[in-house]
Structure formats: structure tokens, C-alpha cells
Amino acid sequence: MTMSATSLRRSKVRSFGLASIFAVASVMVASAPGCLDQQGSSPSNECTAGQTDPTTPDDCVRKECQSGKFVSVAADMEVPDDANPCTQDTCSDGAPQHAAVNGTMCKLGDGMGQCVSGQCEIPCTDSKECNDKNACTSDSCVGKVCMFATNNDTTPDDMNPCTVDACANGKESHTPANGAPCGSNGTCNDMGVCIGCGSDTDCPVDDFCSDWACTNKQCVSTPLNEGMPLPQSDQASGDCKVKVCQNGLVTTIADATDPFDDGKVCTADQCNDVSPINPPLPVSTACATQDNPTGMGKCDGADVCLGCTQTADCGGGPNWHTCDTKVNVCFSCSDDTQNGSETDVDCGGECIDRCVRDQKCLVSGDCDGECDNNVCVDCFDNAKNGTEGDKDCGGNCAQKCATDATCNVAADCANGVCTGGKCAAASCSDSVQNGGETDVDCGGPCNDCPAGKKCNGNNDCLNDCINGICN
Numbered sequence: 001m002t003m004s005a006t007s008l009r010r011s012k013v014r015s016f017g018l019a020s021i022f023a024v025a026s027v028m029v030a031s032a033p034g035c036l037d038q039q040g041s042s043p044s045n046e047c048t049a050g051q052t053d054p055t056t057p058d059d060c061v062r063k064e065c066q067s068g069k070f071v072s073v074a075a076d077m078e079v080p081d082d083a084n085p086c087t088q089d090t091c092s093d094g095a096p097q098h099a100a101v102n103g104t105m106c107k108l109g110d111g112m113g114q115c116v117s118g119q120c121e122i123p124c125t126d127s128k129e130c131n132d133k134n135a136c137t138s139d140s141c142v143g144k145v146c147m148f149a150t151n152n153d154t155t156p157d158d159m160n161p162c163t164v165d166a167c168a169n170g171k172e173s174h175t176p177a178n179g180a181p182c183g184s185n186g187t188c189n190d191m192g193v194c195i196g197c198g199s200d201t202d203c204p205v206d207d208f209c210s211d212w213a214c215t216n217k218q219c220v221s222t223p224l225n226e227g228m229p230l231p232q233s234d235q236a237s238g239d240c241k242v243k244v245c246q247n248g249l250v251t252t253i254a255d256a257t258d259p260f261d262d263g264k265v266c267t268a269d270q271c272n273d274v275s276p277i278n279p280p281l282p283v284s285t286a287c288a289t290q291d292n293p294t295g296m297g298k299c300d301g302a303d304v305c306l307g308c309t310q311t312a313d314c315g316g317g318p319n320w321h322t323c324d325t326k327v328n329v330c331f332s333c334s335d336d337t338q339n340g341s342e343t344d345v346d347c348g349g350e351c352i353d354r355c356v357r358d359q360k361c362l363v364s365g366d367c368d369g370e371c372d373n374n375v376c377v378d379c380f381d382n383a384k385n386g387t388e389g390d391k392d393c394g395g396n397c398a399q400k401c402a403t404d405a406t407c408n409v410a411a412d413c414a415n416g417v418c419t420g421g422k423c424a425a426a427s428c429s430d431s432v433q434n435g436g437e438t439d440v441d442c443g444g445p446c447n448d449c450p451a452g453k454k455c456n457g458n459n460d461c462l463n464d465c466i467n468g469i470c471n
Contacts (some may be wrong), residue, residue: 074094075094123144163176208245242255259276298313307328389401400412407423
């Protein structure tokens with residue numbers, strides 16, 4: 001009886017051992033998605049030298065076989081993701097490192113912000129706009145910035161009956177419930193897997209990367225979609241990362257095709273490994289602006305798009321637009337506003353229209369008439385101004401000044417003689433052809449002209465007048 005009972009027990013042990021070995025060889029045992037601790041089948045006491053446990057997650061540590069047993073060793077290539085877009089995740093001698101990142105754009109949940117001292121600051125106007133999709137934080141809008149306060153009173157359920165779900169310092173924690181009962185007469189092992197399950201419902205919930213089943217009273221996982229990215233709904237955009245399936249687990253790897261778009265036309269959206277960067281484009285790189293009629297401006301080398309740096313950039317030229325180089329914006333010469341290089345509303349400067357009387361000016365070229373003390377004047381305002389010799393005569397005026405009118409130069413006067421600041425009457429000795437003279441100081445009322453001088457008839461010449469010239 002004793003020997004028979006002993007054999008039965010040994011038979012049961014052998015049967016269970018073979019079933020376990022068969023299950024491990026055919027499928028990979030892993031814990032539920034989101035488990036932060038090492039996951040997979042129970043550590044084997046019969047591993048071979050150099051063998052590793054492929055189900056260990058990225059935590060800077062992996063399991064390898066030493067002396068017939070799995071032990072934990074540093075694995076600096078298994079970089080853990082702390083789910084904070086404002087930290088650089090690395091490993092150092094088996095310990096996770098999360099260095100703060102500043103100045104780059106970031107995303108938490110559906111919110112876009114900027115990294116400040118390792119934290120993602122997202123602008124907001126209402127608490128409804130703040131949701132980092134972390135069950136272990138309380139989200140609110142304070143001072144127009146989203147705040148994510150630690151909340152350890154919630155329970156983030158990972159749907160695995162063999163993990164203890166809790167919040168710790170604002171992060172989800174799912175530790176293996178080693179020895180806890182599970183399913184129908186099952187027991188949780190130290191990897192968070194139900195051993196001795198009664199049905200598939202005792203096992204973790206299936207996901208995109210793994211298919212769980214209760215096989216030979218043990219929860220085992222069949223890897224799915226190896227190397228494939230998770231659905232877009234499970235991805236975070238603009239973080240230079242992509243979640244893919246590897247050995248039945250969700251793994252985050254670098255993705256250079258997923259840079260963050262900062263919305264600026266003068267920056268390049270790029271990835272630096274798994275960190276988004278947005279360096280400014282080179283000076284004079286073409287960029288689109290709303291104020292430029294051509295739709296093209298120039299980058300300033302510091303991530304700002306200038307509408308123009310000269311009127312030629314505005315496309316229309318003086319007929320249409322001018323460039324205000326102080327603010328680098330194109331302005332129209334027909335918008336009923338003084339802007340650009342205009343000296344008054346829609347006139348002067350580089351506009352084709354000149355300013356009229358009493359409008360502002362800088363130089364006479366801004367006016368139809370002249371610019372006098374930064375005001376446009378003309379030859380019909382009944383005042384002496386501009387370059388006029390006297391009121392509305394001389395200077396740029398077509399009307400010449402009469403005798404005794406004031407003058408600045410001889411050209412101001414009808415007789416072409418300005419003496420002592422006044423226009424003089426014509427005379428036969430003023431060295432100017434004026435009055436009725438046919439040439440300088442001769443002909444007409446003056447003495448007859450010698451040969452070679454102009455004449456209107458023989459009476460103007462000492463001799464004869466032939467073809468308008470004295471001979």
C-alpha cells in the first residue's frame with residue numbers, strides 16, 4: 001500500500017513535470033500587460049548555462065542561468081520607459097536613470113506642452129483639458145497650467161488576478177501576488193502567473209501581443225503580432241517612439257518617423273533617438289506667412305518666419321505692397337491705413353501714389369508737390385512754402401514770379417533776374433534775354449544785334465535778318 005501510494009505520487013510528479021516542460025517549450029509564459037516586475041513562466045531550476053529568460057521586461061535587469069538557476073544581472077540595454085516625455089531614460093549598472101529634459105515639446109495624454117525641469121507643462125483654461133491618462137494622478141488646471149497631483153487612493157486594475165494593483169508615488173504598481181489563490185484551485189507564482197488554473201478566465205486578459213490560455217492547469221501565453229506596432233489608438237503621437245510586440249510583450253522602441261510637430265514653419269521636426277527636437281531652420285529659408293501676398297517669407301534663423309525683409313519680398317512691389325522692415329511685415333498701399341514705408345495713408349514711401357497737400361511726408365518725393373517741414377505743399381495753396389520764390393511762384397512751380405516778387409534764384413523770376421532777393425525788371429544790360437529782346441540784351445527794344453545773334457526781322461539786326469539769324 002505504501003509503495004503503491006509512493007509510486008502514484010511520483011507518477012503524478014513526473015506527469016506534471018512533463019506537462020510543464022512541454023508548455024514552456026511550446027509557448028512563452030508572461031504576465032499581464034502593464035506589469036512592472038519581471039514576467040513570464042516560473043524560474044526553472046533546470047536551466048542550462050548561458051540561457052536567459054526572454055520574458056523579462058525592460059527594467060535594466062535580465063534573468064540568466066547561473067549554476068542551473070535563473071539569477072538577475074544588470075542589462076543596460078533594457079531601458080525602461082517611465083512614461084514621462086520630459087526625461088531621458090537610460091540604465092547605469094542595472095539601475096534605471098531618468099534625467100530631466102528641458103525646452104523640448106512634450107505630450108501627456110491628449111495634451112501638448114513644453115518640458116520644464118523634467119515636467120511636461122501643458123497650457124489650459126479648464127480642468128477638462130487636463131488628462132494624462134494615468135489612474136494614479138488627479139488632474140486639474142491651476143494658473144492656466146495642467147497640474148497632475150499624486151493620488152494613491154485609486155486602484156489601477158491590470159486585469160491580472162495574480163498581481164496586487166496599487167498606486168505608488170503617482171505611478172501604477174502591479175506586483176506579483178506570490179502564493180495567492182487564483183482561479184479554480186490555482187496559485188499565483190512569483191512571476192504574477194496563475195499556476196493550477198481551471199479555465200482561461202483565470203488567466204490574464206488577451207491583448208494585441210499575447211493570447212492567454214489555461215493549458216494543463218497553467219496559464220501560458222502565445223506571442224502574437226511579433227514585431228508589429230500596436231494600433232494607433234494605443235500609440236502616443238509626436239514622441240519619437242512606437243510600441244511594438246516583442247516576445248509577447250509590449251516594447252517601446254525609437255521611431256524616427258514620429259517627430260513632434262511644434263506648429264512652427266521655421267523649425268525642423270526631428271527625432272534625436274527617442275527624444276523629439278525642433279531646431280530652427282537656416283536663415284532665409286522660405287516660409288509661408290499670411291501677411292505676404294506671395295505666401296512666402298523668410299526664416300530668421302531663430303524659428304521665426306519674417307513676412308519680408310525688403311519690398312521685393314512682398315511680390316506686388318510699389319503698386320501693391322511695401323515691407324515694414326521694423327516688423328518684417330508686408331503692407332498694402334490700398335488698405336486705408338498708414339503702414340509699411342508710407343508717410344501718410346496709402347501714399348508716399350514705396351507706394352506709387354504721391355501724397356497731396358497737407359499730408360505727411362519725409363522728402364519731396366513723397367508728395368505731388370513738395371515736402372515742407374514734413375507736410376506736403378503745392379503751388380496752389382496761396383502760401384509761400386517749399387522752394388517757391390514767392391507765393392505760389394518760382395521754385396518747382398510752373399508759374400514764375402513777377403517783377404518785385406521775392407526770389408531765391410534767378411530761375412524763380414519771369415525776367416530771369418533775381419537781385420537782392422527780388423525779381424528785377426527786364427533791362428538791356430542785365431545779361432539775360434528778357435523783355436522783348438530777341439537775344440541777350442539786343443533786338444526788340446534794345447540795340448540792334450550783331451551778326452550771329454537771333455532776330456525776328458531786319459529791325460533787330462545791324463544788317464539783315466536771314467532765317468532768324470543776323471548776318
